[in-house]
Amino acid sequence: MGRLPPQNQPAAGDGPPPLAVEHVTLRYQTDAGTVTAVEDVSFTIDAGERLALLGPSGCGKSTLLRAVAGFLKTSSGEIRLHGAPVRAPGPDRMVVFQEFDQLLPWRTVAGNIAFALRRARGLGRAESFERARDWAGRVGLGGFADAYPHTLSGGMKQRCAIARAFAVQPAILLMDEPFAALDALSRRRMQDELLALCEETGATCLFVTHAIDEALHVGTRVLVMTPHPGRIGAEYAVPDAARQRGTPDFGRLEMEIQQRIFGAALPEAKTAASLPARTDAHHRVEVTHNV
Amino acid sequence: MSESTLSTSARPAPFTVGPRARRLVILVGLALIWESYARWLGNSLLLPSFLETLVALWENLRNGELPERVRASLGILLTGYGIGIGLAAIITALAALSRWGESLLGLLTAMFNPLPAIALLPVALLWFGVGASSLVFVIVHSVLWPLALACHAGFRAVPPTLRMAGRNIGLTGPSYVVGLLIPAALPSILSGLRLGWAFAWRTLIAAEMVFGASAREGGLGWFIFVNRSQLETANVFAGLLTVILIGLAVESLVFATLNRLTVQRWGQEA
Structure with a gap:
């Protein structure tokens, strides 16, 4: 299996970081006027780091990811990839989207991965398909390499998209709530598998999510974003001991982030730790919006 | 296909027929109605019977008249169809890649x-x-x-996520159009091609009848026109039947096959 080419993964502390977001502000026009989605956000991601960008819907985290991917221009500030400013989309920042229709319906699972490899890495047909089959197997789609996307379940489509992103071996992987449209059981399993893949390949990741437990499980570092406009509210390092659900460290960190997001701890916050954090968070976010 | 799987999974009904058999039965029924009405009318100058038409068709096929007319018509038709597809490709590619192109296409199609x-x-x-x-x-x-x-509508309907996924793996300009937009819009493109084929056929036959009179190498429309003026009504009907048969053949051989090999297989059928 091909390893990352040297230019894509410099040793830590060697040259500029894989991703540097410098005082980025993102505005867009609507009929009602100018909306500031993200205001003056700065952070860097080091090689091998997995940064989870956590926040409620509408906090601008997906907009920020799209700007990093090159689909949106920054209103001010700069986004740098290994020091070079981002100007357009490119396979050095492979994106896994939330939506299931990110796969090309006219190509099989292996075909989708191989096409990305041909375009992004300039590989030949035979070699790209060989690697594509290998990657399909690594995400548990070995038996479905020749299946067309419309015959796959949502979870399998996301696996294929993840395999496609990893196969290209980008400088950084951008994940835009890739599991948000999956059922709770599939989501848990995919989180574990993604974590295993990341640790195995040492991939650098920017992972956008609105679920605290997901951010803690997948990320090595968590940035909490606050909405209207989107800003960085707090930053947490996630030690390896706090990565596993059900451990005291995990619970403590989850509670801490919850309190940071929802302000002064509400009386329910004590019981909330034992409840599934996701539904709880959803509920509370809606309430605060309505008030 | 879905029909056959349905009928095998359901308990076998005594009078189940497939879609092909159904179509055949309808065709035979129509021919019977035609034949009996023509016989009852008894005026082959106004309406020749189905069998008379078949005989005229066979005669004109054998003496080389019809094949020559069909060849002339199809030659012109395919030339015009090909040029039309080429121009449509250019103008929709322009529309897909620039705002000016999009406005141009919108205005031209609205006008013409x-x-x-x-x-x-x-x-x-x-x-x-x-x-x-x-x-x-x-x-x-x-x-x-x-x-x-049709192509432009198909391009516009390509989901934004799919567009972003394409640009993400490095598709830009022509490779974006060929590698992403065209296959993604194929259901609309195919139905546009079908529509264009039908329009081209109609236009050709009508145009040939209008000024085929002085053209030496007349096509099918000319054949129909001449035979009407000579009161060879059976030949007129044989000409019409030929138009219909060619239309059916192209539909079931070319377009249905294209459809099955592409959009049906990819689950993209609209």
């Missing part, structure tokens, strides 16, 4: 799509004289606008 091809015949005659070029011109007109409109 409602304009019947036959209405352009006098202009065509002025510009190209009587002959194949004029026919090709009106066919191009009848194919170009509906096809361009």
Whole structure:
């Protein structure tokens, strides 16, 4: 299996970081006027780091990811990839989207991965398909390499998209709530598998999510974003001991982030730790919006 | 396909027929109605019977008259269809890649799509004289606008996520159009091609009847026109039947096959 080419993964502390977001502000026009989605956000991601960008819907985290991917221009500030400013989309920042229709319906699972490899890495047909089959197997789609996307379940489509992103071996992987449209059981399993893949390949990741437990499980570092406009509210390092659900460290960190997001701890916050954090968070976010 | 799987999973009904058999039964029924009505009317100058038409068809096939007419018509048709597809490809590619192109396409289709091809015949005659070029011109007109409109609608309907995924793996400019937009819009493109084919066929037959009179190498429309003026009604019907048969053949052989090999297989069928 091909390893990352040297230019894509410099040793830590060697040259500029894989991703540097410098005082980025993102505005867009609507009929009602100018909306500031993200205001003056700065952070860097080091090689091998997995940064989870956590926040409620509408906090601008997906907009920020799209700007990093090159689909949106920054209103001010700069986004740098290994020091070079981002100007357009490119396979050095492979994106896994939330939506299931990110796969090309006219190509099989292996075909989708191989096409990305041909375009992004300039590989030949035979070699790209060989690697594509290998990657399909690594995400548990070995038996479905020749299946067309419309015959796959949502979870399998996301696996294929993840395999496609990893196969290209980008400088950084951008994940835009890739599991948000999956059922709770599939989501848990995919989180574990993604974590295993990341640790195995040492991939650098920017992972956008609105679920605290997901951010803690997948990320090595968590940035909490606050909405209207989107800003960085707090930053947490996630030690390896706090990565596993059900451990005291995990619970403590989850509670801490919850309190940071929802302000002064509400009386329910004590019981909330034992409840599934996701539904709880959803509920509370809606309430605060309505008030 | 879905019908056959349905009928095998359900308990076997005594009188289940497949779609092919159903179509055949309907065709035979229509022929019977035609035959019996013509016999009852008893005026083969007005309406020749189905069998008389078949005999006339066979005669004209054997003496080489019809094959020659079909060849002439199809030659012009395919030329016009091909040019129309080429122009539609260029104009929709422009529309997909730039805002100016999009406005151009929108304006041109709004102006020319409602304009019947036959209405352009006098202009065509002025510009190209009587002959194949004029026919090709009106066919191009009848194919170009509906096809361009269908393609453009197909391009616009490509989901934003799919577009972003394409640009993400490095598709830009022509490779973006060929590698992403065209396959993603294929259901619309195919239905545009079908529509264009039908329009081209109609336009050709009509145009041939209008000025085929002085064309030496007349096509099917000319064949129908001449036989009507000579009161060879059975031949007129044989000509009409030929038009229908060619239409059916192209639909079931070319378009249905294309459909099965592409959009049906990819689960993209609209």
